[in-house]
Amino acid sequence: MITLTKKFEFEAAHRISNYEGPCLEIHGHTYKLEVTISGPIDPVTDMILDFKTFKNLVKKSIIEQFDHALLLKDNEENRKLFEGYAGKIAWMNSEPTAERMLQGMADTLQRLISAPAQLDSLLLYETSSSFACWKNSIG
């Protein structure tokens, strides 16, 4: 089986509001995201998916939402704190951990990648030594 992978980077800040420790404070990461798809090679294009199409799909649906954003759980405490903040906030219905971010990204990309290509796996690096991985259990 052949897979295709695109790598992306984005900057984002977050706070884990239910955490006892330094991650409770707003801090930033240079997130690295690796998106891998699989599928048959199209006999006309000789591609699984054009890398350019692949890149634009991830940029528009994921990167533009998160890049240079403040990622926050949509709860009462955060709403109060950031009521008057005019900057870019990506509200999430969970704590903005790498695991929850990755689950949301997987849901979005699974909807957008059209058959016969499919999302194979995702890696989201929060630091150079810490990452979350999502794997398609069907494929």
Ligand SMILES: [Zn+2]
């Ligand atoms: Zn963090």
